[in-house]
Amino acid sequence: MAGAAPTTAFGQAVIGPPGSGKTTYCLGMSEFLRALGRRVAVVNLDPANEGLPYECAVDVSELVGLGDVMDALRLGPNGGLLYCMEYLEANLDWLRAKLEPLRGHYFLFDCPGQVELCTHHGALRMDSHYCTDPAKFISVLCTSLATMLHVELPHVNLLSKMDLIEHYGKLAFNLDYYTEVLDLSYLLDHLASDPFFRHYHQLNEKLVQLIEDYSLVSFIxxxxxxxxSIQRVLQAVDKANGYCFGVQEQRSLEAMMSAAMGADFHFSSYPCSLATAKKGDMGPEMATSTLVGD
Structure with missing residues (x-):
């Protein structure tokens, strides 16, 4: 007797530094998705995340807590968080068992804010104020690029807290320059006017060259x-993880091409169900939303 057809799960792994707004993003995005008719499950993977503002379907603190680890092993916050992620990695069966009853949901994974987990560590969004400082923006570009190469998932970089950007100071260039990561030599010219960074001109020049050679980083x-604003982000994520091309959505070729080419399309036509794989379990289709932050 043939079993039920396995489903392809879609979702987002939300990563970024502490204070970049990952938890706020998960709250806002989950509310937006539910308004569209999607069934959403928010999964908290940050053992240090307390007082969650959203309804949590799965909470890693049920498996391991950062405070308990720090007390028992006499570790600091960074070491304790790394241990927690390694413990989760060693107990993925627990996570799979928690996710199994949530088949058919769209997942939002609220990940820890330790950047090393995404850039260096195998166990595993940026704040717009970085645009006001050329040196910090180059650093953000390097971090985003390293994360994209290390995580190896469809990636959408976000500049969060755009409603506060006017409070951070005047931008040297228009916003498109930063979101599209245009000719970075202009940033080098700005850095050259600073006596401190003038000594590191060659280093910054090589970093800029590396970023431009890969030509992978851009921001929304x-x-x-x-x-x-949330809708524009969701458009990009749905294209990145393939949700808009699901086989059960029966979208017209015109609508699919509109999504693929970046033209506006209406989310009201999105169905609530997830796409079903034709042959075998295709596994989760995940897009990584990186928030650039403090």
Whole structure:
């Protein structure tokens, strides 16, 4: 007797430094998705995340808590968090068992804010104020590039807290320059005017060359309070993880091409169900939303 057809699960792994707004993003995005009719499950993978503002379907603190690890092993916050992630990695059966009853849901994984987990560590969004400082922006570009190469998932980089950007100071260039990561030599010219960074001109020049050689990093500005802003992000994520091309969605070729080419399309036509794989379990289709932050 043939079993039920396995489903392909879609979702987002939300990563980024502490304070970049990952938890706020998960709250805002989950509310937006539910308004569209999608069944959403938010999974908290941060054992240090307390007082969650959203309804949590799975909470890693049920498996391991950062405070308990720090007390028992006499570790600091960074070491304790690394231990927690390694413990989760060693107990993935626990996570699979928790996710199994949630088949058919769209997943949002709220990940820890330790950047090393995404850039260096095998166990595993940026704040717009970095645009006001050329040196910090180059650093952000390097971090984003390293994360994209290390995680190896479809990737969407976000510049969060766009509603606060005017409070951070005047930008040297228009916003498109930062989101599209245009000719970075102009940033080098700005750095050359600073006596401190003038001594590191060759280093910054090589970093900029590396970023431009890969030509992978770009950003989408996000104001989590603005529905149109969230919709633009969701368009990009749905293209990245393939949700908009699901076989059960029966979207017209015109609508699919519109999504693929980046033209506007209407989310009201999205169905609630997830795509079903034709042959075998295709596994989760995940897009990584990286928030650039403090």
């Amino acid at each position: 500005p996000l104001n989590i309070q603005d529905k149109e």
